[in-house]
């Protein structure tokens with residue numbers, strides 16, 4: 414499914430969605446950035462509660478299709494612009510990382 | 522040796538909140554050169570880990586990137602404290618990162634292992650009190 418389909422299907426909030434048509438295939442959960450860079454794969458959805466400028470950089474460099482911020486976490490306005498500039502999709506949800514992984518597991 | 526395109530990036534040691542600029546620029550440049558996406562991804566992540574390490578552990582440094590027809594070589598040079606035990610530093614989970622750095626998501630002790638994982642060759646040349654030079658090579662398989 415695409416990032417837009419994912420967002421619509423589960424009713425996630427849109428923080429930044431410069432590339433809605435990217436394909437989501439599998440996922441990774443983690444907040445330690447080097448684990449994410451070592452383990453996450455291109456086109457996955459990355460579920461995290463880490464929301465700073467490094468989150469956007471890591472998402473961009475590791476080619477995940479979208480970041481999904483859990484637990485009601487969001488991005489500063491300036492970072493929203495950075496995400497848009499770097500073509501990084503960022504969605505958000507109030508659910509926990511555990512609930513989100515359980516929800517998305519069968520779908521992507 | 523064949524001709525190479527050379528790029529130089531200075532890595533500012535002051536601002537570790539926005540570190541990663543050189544890696545982002547490298548990624549853009551590699552895209553423009555039309556390298557395979559997986560090669561770009563490996564190089565970008567290795568460069569980012571190295572760049573972040575120079576910022577958080579060495580007070581900044583410089584990166585030189587050489588792009589050849591069949592390979593890309595990244596050389597990271599800093600004049601920080603050096604690494605006393607390279608074998609220990611290379612172990613997954615080993616980190617001397619401070620709490621403030623950890624709160625930003627770094628300090629898992631996975632950076633150097635990732636650099637090794639994503640490159641075909643990597644060598645660390647470090648002298649305590651003088652600095653560290655890390656050379657990484659990724660071969661381009663078209």
Ligand SMILES: Nc1ncnc2c1ncn2[C@@H]1O[C@H](COP(=O)(O)OP(=O)(O)OP(=O)(O)O)[C@@H](O)[C@H]1O
Pocket residue numbers: 447448570574575578579599601602603604610611615616617618626627628629630631632633634653
């Ligand atoms: N350029 C450097 N200069 C001095 N020490 C370094 C340098 N790079 C790494 N180190 C040392 O090696 C350790 C391991 O580095 P590594 O990148 O694997 O983990 P980290 O930076 O601590 O955490 P992570 O990369 O997972 O965020 C560091 O904690 C630090 O002690």
Ligand SMILES: [Mg+2]
Pocket residue numbers: 570573574628631632633
């Ligand atoms: Mg590191």
